Amino acid sequence: MILGDFGTSYCKFWDVSVPDSQPTVIATKDLPAGIEVTIATGHNGKRFSRQYINELIALARGGEALINEDTYVLLDCGSRDIKFVTIQNGDLKEMDWNTECGASMGFTIELLEKYYELDYTTMQAPERTFSVTCGVLGMSHIFDAVIAGTPVADAVASFIKGIAMNAYRFAGSPEKIYLSGGLCDNPVFINSFPCEVVPLGRFALLKGLEHYARKLEH
């Protein structure tokens, strides 16, 4: 039984019928034609499965499986959007999904790394923050800073910090955030949050789908 999280930039798969199997990742642009999974989530998921679970539900179910607390904030930062759930005493307290002002931030961060040939794993979170409305509009700050003599790596780091601050405020400015999504692998992003961040990796939504896979099995 294969579960699929079909994101804008990357797709994640997990064959839960194979004991101890690990999820795999492939770029969405390299997705083979005719692929079909048992249960899907993600922006592109409806086309590839007969059972579709929307991303917020998958995220919340993933949080239930991965977080051993009954009160927490779980924030997912993807290529195209950001979303969060706040659980209080085991019940849903608040949730939101920002597809507009969160537009393309993860995608833009990856684009900038490739274009400027940077390596985020070697960079530090900056002091300076750009005020970033969204991924696309925020790039103007980078260009202006570079023109003014700021090193490219510093300008991009300030841009990433601006995005992290946006995501932090969007999630309600909590003292602690559980973070999921591809940006969990980006230390500049994680260290830019003004609160404790617990990275859960990029498979939280797949973990949420497992909840529905177990239901199918029974």
Next chain:
Amino acid sequence: MENSSTVIIDFDTFKQVGIVGMPPVDCIGQLNERQITIHDLDAKLVPQSIDGISPYLPKVYCAILRTVVLNAMHLDLDAIYIDVGPGKCDSALHVSTILGELLDIPIFRTRNQDTANYGTPVSTSKLDLASKFLQITEGVKSAAHYETCSSPCAPRAGFWGVPPRDFSVLAPFPNTTHIYGWTRCMENKTPANEALEKQYNPDIPTVFFAQSFCAKTALAKFLAHQHPHALFVDVDFHTGSSARAKIQAFLELSGALQ
């Protein structure tokens, strides 16, 4: 532009009349007595593109009132009754000015302050939510009292707000959803009843729906903040997939769909 307070209305010449918002029950009753066909211009009635009204209204504007102007331009109407009182909004007042310039028919402004309660049996029934909204919005065309459609159900979810321009936003809700806000005021035929409009049930998960650019968006946001288990959703012309997904997730994770 004409006004019902200063003009003698020759109803006998009217066959098709448009209404905007909720004109007073007396006004609707007079139209009913003369068997004049009433068109609710707030609803989607004509297939023409909304882009056709762009010379007259900004694109960033209430989708309901943009729909009103589109309907008014394409239906063969003899008159329009548009409520511009506390039961509607200032934007309707300005739209009445535009309709007066645009159309060669009488535009009657009304200020509905009816206080007689007709009851809210549909808002609390177990019909599917879209059917409830259809019954309530159809009800504005009649001054008659309601026939009881079904007995009240225990609520599992709440929908607070105005009737949405796009009813597809209602699809994820269970039949046990109770309606609150201005829609409940509509059913009760007291559209200016602010106290009724502000009511909600704090014991059930409730979606506070805002039609983008509607003045009632502020109240929706405020009440959602007060409610212990609320989701505020702002939807414009069409219900986007993210808004639908948010509602679906909220209802499922709140246990309203069990």
